[in-house]
Amino acid sequence: MKKWIKTMTVVMGTTLLLSACNTSNTAKNQESNASGSSDGYEKTTIRLAYNLPQDHHISKGIEQFAKDVTEKSNGAVNVQVYPAGQLLSDKDMNQSILTGGVEMGVNSATLWASTVPAMGIFDVPYVFTNYEKAGEAINGEFGDKLRVAMEEKGAKVLLFADYGFAQFANNKRPLKSPEDFKGLKIRSIGDIPSEMIKAYGASPVFMGGGEVYMALQRNTVDGATSGTTAMLQRKYDEVAKYLTINNYSYLEFLLAVNLDFWNRLPEKTQALLTEEAKETEEWIRQQAQAEDERTAKQLEEKGMEVYVVPEEDISVWKEAAKPAWDAFHKTGGDLGKELLKMVDKE
Template identity: 35%
Template sequence: MKLGRSFLLATLAAFIITLYAFPAMAASSWRLSNQLPPSHFISKGMDFFAEKVSEYSNGEMKVEVFHSAQLFKDTEIVEAIQEGLVELALVPVNKWSGMVPAADIFEMPFVFKDLSSPKKFIEAGAGEILDNEFQAKGAKVVFWVDYGLVQFYNNKRPLAKPADFDGLKIRTFSKGTADTVKALGGIPAVMSSSEMYMALQRGTVDGATTGMPAAVSRKIYEVQKYMTLANYTTAQFFVQGNFEWWDSLSDKEKEVLLKAGADAAESIRGSIADSEDKAYNVIKEGGVEIYALNDEERAAFVKATESVRSEFMQQTGEISHKLMEILESID
């Protein structure tokens, strides 16, 4: 009888120890959807984020990155995050423009002065304002991902003045970039980045607007004759999580993800200038004729796109005014 009772108590004790130890031993594993190819500097930043999550959690947390739209295309990713079909994803900010119109601030032509401007803008209060809007729609910003500046490409002629856009069908990636192309006299065609190469190769569109690193990683320079170095806007991204999933995490898990995200954001920012320089050289050596706008030509582009900025302010109300005030306050 005593032996049986001792055995029972020992078994119960072992069970209790196992029960309480299990959460510490079980690794949490989550997926991150990324539509960019592995060679892109942002994709490398996603891998860096995953490495830091593992490091800061001592291997108890794991993020598995799926590149090249293996899980979702950029046109599908917002719904996937909202519905909890994936825990984390690299999301182009412009994909929220229909539900959060103020997100189009990043697509406004000629509002960011240089590569450092997006970080200053986000840290000056814009990041918090926008994140509150996204949380109300079911998504949480884990960290912001700067991309670099955006250029124009086409197969017809150098684009030195707005009139040169007349009649050209240009691939765009958002409402803001589409409005810009239209204001310049072109015909915008919004399509996924994964569909861009084939459309250009087949002549479905005459040109495209994208960043130089993407033009290299997507091999756009192989099927285009001209690039206009305009630096007219930026294509901002962020890594977002499904809000219900985020809310279910422990404080420690959130802390690890935010810390790893901050490191990844800085790593990516540190790669932008080098990535742009290397991409420029690849594009040039690939035979693309590069035309750089001078100050007078750039001023003509700014004037031609004033309607895009004005319409944005009218349609997005108080939030856009706050965001524009922040833009005007940064150096």
């Protein structure tokens, strides 16, 4: 009898202990749910918009960034991606980021130049002529100065996304020197490149990327400048015979976040976003060179006649593009001039 009572006492004690533990765990879970945290992350939703095609290497990197942040936070930091202009056009993107209409967005440095004039340096011809130098500059003092300038306007740069180098395609003749541009009508991608096109003796024409194919087909323009990734995606090989590889402009896109929103995020969430952005930036930079090489080769295989400007001739192209440098001196402000000195010295 005593043995039975003793056994029951132990069982009841164990049951009460387990019950107390369960009650404690339930209370903790309820407290966690009430505060909206998971694995130490406070619950938040981040809308991320971009305009590039979903199969572009930048898009793939951004999609993976969003997926990794969401998964590593166990769903607490939910990054919702709106690709290919579904939420915002590239023209509306920057203002929406600055006003908090959207938390994050990817847009070109060319378009950010209207907010931070010095950002137009990526359009200045032959500032960067290889991937390594561009990466070193962006990861160093050069990039830091641009990040500070963006924050002063209300946006934090999470990463620089390398699009790759801009080239020239046309359907008239091989462009083996600046003189070969004379008399041509060339679709431009910005004010600074337009100054270079004019300096080469051609006429710049502004139009959206989606309009170029038809314009080349109808001879509205004789040629266009873009990256070879876009040329392949938009089938330039069907309407342009000649491709000149001269790496005149290193095109950059920025993943930017509204600064006020960023400052309200917990440090743990900021650390996660920063870490994943760094890894994504490195991956995109590696892909930029690989994609440039792959797509240029494919365009050649599809019938385009490709001319690669010899490295020793680049100085001639750069000297002929001096009016574009002069234009940036006027529009890039003091920071623009400082950045030009930094890269020119290198």
